[in-house]
Amino acid sequence: MSPSSTGxxxxxxxxxxxxGGWLALAAPVLAIxxxxxxxxxxxxxxxxxxxATFGLMVEYGFxxxxxxxxxxxxxTYYLAALAVAIGFxxxxxxxxxxxxxxxxxxxxxxxxxxxxxxxxxQIAVVILVAVxxxxxxxxxxxxxxxxxxxxxxxxxxxxxxVATGVGAWLxxxxxxxxxxxxxxxxxxxxxxxxxxxxxxxxxxxxQTKVFGFIVIAALMGIAYHVLLNRTVFGFNxxxxxxxxxxxxxxxxxxxxxxxxxxxxxxxxxxxIGMPQLLGASYSYSLDFPTGLxxxxxxxxxxxxxxxxxxxVGALLWSFLDNSANILDLEGIPTEIVIxxxxxxxxxxxxxxxxxxxxxxxxxQRRVGRELAQNTAKPEGAAV
Amino acid sequence: MREAAISTPTTVVxxxxxxxxxxxxxxxxxxxxxxxxxxxQRGHVxxxxxxxxxxxxxxxxxxxxxxxxxxxxxxxxxxxxAFRSPEGAIEAGIGMVHQHFxxxxxxxxxxxxxLGSEPRKAGVAIDFAAARKKIKEISxxxxxxxxxxxxxxxxxxxxxxxxxxxxxxxxxxxxxxLDEPTAVLVPQEVxxxxxxxxxxxxxxxxxxxxxxxxxxxxxxxxxxxxIRRGQTVASVDPAEVTARQLAExxxxxxxPSPQTRGExxxxxxxxxxxxxxxxxxxxxxxxxxxGFTIHKGEVLGIAGVEGNGQAELVEAIMGMRPAxxxxxxxxVDISSWSTLRRRExxxxxxxxxxxxxxxxxxxPLWENRILGHQTQKPNVKGPWxxxxxxxxxxxxxxxxxxxxxxxxDVDAAALSGGNQQKLIIGREMSGDPxxxxxxxxxxxxxxxxxxxxxxxxxxxxxxGLAVLLISADLDExxxxxxxxxxxxxGRIVADVDPxxxxxxxxxxxxxxxxxxx
Numbered sequence: 072m073s074p075s076s077t078g079x080x081x082x083x084x085x086x087x088x089x090x091g092g093w094l095a096l097a098a099p100v101l102a103i104x105x106x107x108x109x110x111x112x113x114x115x116x117x118x119x120x121x122x123a124t125f126g127l128m129v130e131y132g133f134x135x136x137x138x139x140x141x142x143x144x145x146x147t148y149y150l151a152a153l154a155v156a157i158g159f160x161x162x163x164x165x166x167x168x169x170x171x172x173x174x175x176x177x178x179x180x181x182x183x184x185x186x187x188x189x190x191x192x193q194i195a196v197v198i199l200v201a202v203x204x205x206x207x208x209x210x211x212x213x214x215x216x217x218x219x220x221x222x223x224x225x226x227x228x229x230x231x232x233v234a235t236g237v238g239a240w241l242x243x244x245x246x247x248x249x250x251x252x253x254x255x256x257x258x259x260x261x262x263x264x265x266x267x268x269x270x271x272x273x274x275x276x277x278q279t280k281v282f283g284f285i286v287i288a289a290l291m292g293i294a295y296h297v298l299l300n301r302t303v304f305g306f307n308x309x310x311x312x313x314x315x316x317x318x319x320x321x322x323x324x325x326x327x328x329x330x331x332x333x334x335x336x337x338x339x340x341x342x343i344g345m346p347q348l349l350g351a352s353y354s355y356s357l358d359f360p361t362g363l364x365x366x367x368x369x370x371x372x373x374x375x376x377x378x379x380x381x382x383v384g385a386l387l388w389s390f391l392d393n394s395a396n397i398l399d400l401e402g403i404p405t406e407i408v409i410x411x412x413x414x415x416x417x418x419x420x421x422x423x424x425x426x427x428x429x430x431x432x433x434x435q436r437r438v439g440r441e442l443a444q445n446t447a448k449p450e451g452a453a454v
Numbered sequence: 455m456r457e458a459a460i461s462t463p464t465t466v467v468x469x470x471x472x473x474x475x476x477x478x479x480x481x482x483x484x485x486x487x488x489x490x491x492x493x494x495q496r497g498h499v500x501x502x503x504x505x506x507x508x509x510x511x512x513x514x515x516x517x518x519x520x521x522x523x524x525x526x527x528x529x530x531x532x533x534x535x536a537f538r539s540p541e542g543a544i545e546a547g548i549g550m551v552h553q554h555f556x557x558x559x560x561x562x563x564x565x566x567x568x569l570g571s572e573p574r575k576a577g578v579a580i581d582f583a584a585a586r587k588k589i590k591e592i593s594x595x596x597x598x599x600x601x602x603x604x605x606x607x608x609x610x611x612x613x614x615x616x617x618x619x620x621x622x623x624x625x626x627x628x629x630x631x632l633d634e635p636t637a638v639l640v641p642q643e644v645x646x647x648x649x650x651x652x653x654x655x656x657x658x659x660x661x662x663x664x665x666x667x668x669x670x671x672x673x674x675x676x677x678x679x680x681i682r683r684g685q686t687v688a689s690v691d692p693a694e695v696t697a698r699q700l701a702e703x704x705x706x707x708x709x710p711s712p713q714t715r716g717e718x719x720x721x722x723x724x725x726x727x728x729x730x731x732x733x734x735x736x737x738x739x740x741x742x743x744x745g746f747t748i749h750k751g752e753v754l755g756i757a758g759v760e761g762n763g764q765a766e767l768v769e770a771i772m773g774m775r776p777a778x779x780x781x782x783x784x785x786v787d788i789s790s791w792s793t794l795r796r797r798e799x800x801x802x803x804x805x806x807x808x809x810x811x812x813x814x815x816x817x818p819l820w821e822n823r824i825l826g827h828q829t830q831k832p833n834v835k836g837p838w839x840x841x842x843x844x845x846x847x848x849x850x851x852x853x854x855x856x857x858x859x860x861x862x863d864v865d866a867a868a869l870s871g872g873n874q875q876k877l878i879i880g881r882e883m884s885g886d887p888x889x890x891x892x893x894x895x896x897x898x899x900x901x902x903x904x905x906x907x908x909x910x911x912x913x914x915x916x917x918g919l920a921v922l923l924i925s926a927d928l929d930e931x932x933x934x935x936x937x938x939x940x941x942x943x944g945r946i947v948a949d950v951d952p953x954x955x956x957x958x959x960x961x962x963x964x965x966x967x968x969x970x971x
Binding site: 300301302303304305306307309310313314316317319320321322323324431434437438 | 772774792793794795796797798803805810811812813814815816817821824825826827828829834837838839841859860864865867868869
């Protein structure tokens with residue numbers, strides 16, 4: 072077996088293959104530098120001064136208010152990437168996170184607007200509704216896959232479109248929507264103030280509070296790590312992702328795993344809309360953020376499905392998003408940041424691949440060397 | 455260009471067809487070939503023997519242009535060459551018959567033979583008539599008996615191999631490399647192959663024959679080169695050497711034998727299979743009404759040409775494949791149990807393909823220790839993985855089963871095949887199994903690991919383990935089994951007494967020739 076044939080390229084992209092020590096850090100750092108270089112070239116071509124532009128972004132990005140916003144965006148992104156990562160770890164491409172969180176947020180917002188319960192209890196109910204709706208919507212994908220063999224990529228993309236349609240139908244005045252005061256927007260009935268999730272004044276020097284949900288997001292990251300690495304369920308999930316045939320032979324019920332994993336991924340997806348709903352907008356209206364599921368895919372790739380890696384990726388992504396707002400004022404197109412984000416994802420994937428090849432070769436050399444020292448008979452490493 | 459390759463030098467510069475001088479090839483972590491020297495005379499069957507992993511295949515890949523040597527010179531008919539790809543080797547008149555056939559089942563023999571080197575008519579259309587004529591000529595000249603217009607899927611293994619040989623001859627090869635050509639053949643087919651080879655060399659072709667089956671090598675080869683640990687250790691004349699001497703040259707020490715000593719079979723049934731039938735999705739039975747009982751302390755061997763239902767039988771017993779019939783484990787009907795429950799209740803499993811079914815290649819050894827035992831101590835505590843317990847037990851397996859590894863944190867992919875297999879066997883033996891399903895337990899492992907694996911199987915049998923042994927190695931089957939059954943097209947067609955059978959007779963039972971073996 073040659074080094075390059077161990078594990079699929081996809082396994083490495085999706086982080087099911089571990090990278091050792093400092094190499095795990097070197098890859099993304101190099102990729103970001105590379106992406107910055109590409110962006111600089113694009114800036115030069117479009118007649119802008121790269122270093123001045125980056126300087127502007129850094130200066131604006133580190134203002135207290137921007138930092139608070141960065142943390143808020145990152146909270147949402149983090150949850151989105153976790154939802155995607157759960158599927159990725161066992162080879163399931165839940166492209167439908169987008170539809171799952173939008174439908175979950177809409178129904179949860181409607182329930183929250185209709186109920187009047189003691190504050191914390193109402194928050195719990197809203198979150199629970201979102202988790203259940205997200206999970207069930209993703210469960211359709213899992214059910215189709217295990218009973219009819221439908222690819223989860225296809226069905227989850229389709230269900231995104233269906234979710235958009237269902238959402239548009241639900242968010243009409245006949246059903247769940249009421250006019251938003253002082254605009255021609257419509258949205259669900261606002262959630263009563265007692266059930267607002269309190270913000271935290273985390274960043275000094277600004278009125279902007281950080282979503283209290285950042286705590287829940289951090290707890291979810293820990294739960295994700297513990298579930299995957301310390302439980303039998305997580306072992307089975309990772310084993311299935313690494314080699315489905317070996318998992319089947321070891322007694323894992325792969326169909327059950329597919330279903331449970333989709334339910335879990337969808338349940339986490341249900342949380343994505345919660346920071347915004349319970350911490351800022353308090354209702355689901357036409358301008359509720361969309362497309363977070365796809366941002367989640369990019370960040371899960373960046374962070375190699377590792378809870379800390381995803382956190383770094385989410386912060387970076389969010390920092391770029393927010394610091395870009397200054398560019399408009401200076402007449403520099405903000406799309407430059409989208410180019411940078413795209414280049415980062417692409418170059419990170421390439422960098423991980425290079426590092427992986429290096430690591431496999433290094434490990435085989437190391438095993439060969441150590442065995443040659445310890446035993447008279449040179450037992451060949453995998454050839 | 456291809457025509458040019460067929461023509462041999464008119465003046466015979468030397469009788470040497472192939473000469474390798476000081477070939478060295480390094481891979482990460484291992485030197486596959488070191489200073490290899492090899493001289494092959496024209497018109498000889500030259501055997502290259504060595505254990506698995508000795509470097510035979512690498513050497514042949516170098517000669518065939520699939521890999522480039524780091525050092526050394528290759529001379530073909532006295533001329534130094536440097537191949538960049540197999541195309542270069544083909545042009546120089548070298549052809550390779552791979553161990554695993556590279557034929558498309560749904561094409562005819564003719565189509566398979568010309569695939570990739572089609573004779574053209576007026577530059578565009580394929581000239582089938584010319585191709586058919588040429589195939590007939592080659593087939594008649596060398597007595598291959600290949601019929602150009604039958605579908606490959608209708609051919610048996612021996613006939614497919616002759617098609618492969620014809621394929622390289624069609625491309626103008628004068629030097630043929632045969633990589634373990636007898637691995638897939640039963641003894642009768644081996645004899646036929648050897649007849650063909652003698653005709654080929656009689657006509658001036660040269661054959662390089664790679665094998666580790668020494669009796670065959672001694673019966674067919676004109677010259678033998680032994681490779682051990684990547685080096686040529688001896689060139690011998692088959693007339694002046696015995697199989698035993700050859701084996702000792704190969705291994706560099708005493709040869710292990712699979713002989714089982716002592717009677718350990720009890721009359722307590724451990725695994726009983728009744729009327730087991732496995733069907734393909736279109737309803738055709740691939741395992742057809744199979745029944746047997748394995749007692750405690752008994753090794754039941756299943757002999758058969760590969761593809762006669764052995765893999766399906768194993769997967770049905772493991773619960774990985776739906777099946778009809780009953781399976782009883784120590785008097786409990788487990789037919790409806792899941793794979794997990796069967797494993798939990800004492801069925802160990804050494805899968806045929808360790809990379810696909812036995813290991814997580816990109817996971818560390820200690821995680822591989824957990825695989826298949828996810829619900830059992832010492833790997834878990836309730837729903838939690840017990841890292842410390844799993845790691846400690848992996849250390850035990852590494853020590854007891856002599857898994858050569860620098861530690862338990864390296865990935866399984868970094869170990870050699872034999873060490874991977876020893877890890878699997880150690881894992882499956884832990885937790886006191888009642889029954890062990892061992893599918894080709896020593897396939898692709900070196901002689902040292904093979905002997906160790908046989909020892910472990912014998913020791914477990916002595917302690918009362920029931921073993922279902924499926925193997926393509928007839929010596930292994932005869933040597934280890936207490937009871938031997940022959941499977942053919944999904945049915946048990948013969949019971950054989952392993953104390954009183956030769957590989958030849960077993961081979962004829964496997965092809966259905968002598969069902970009363």
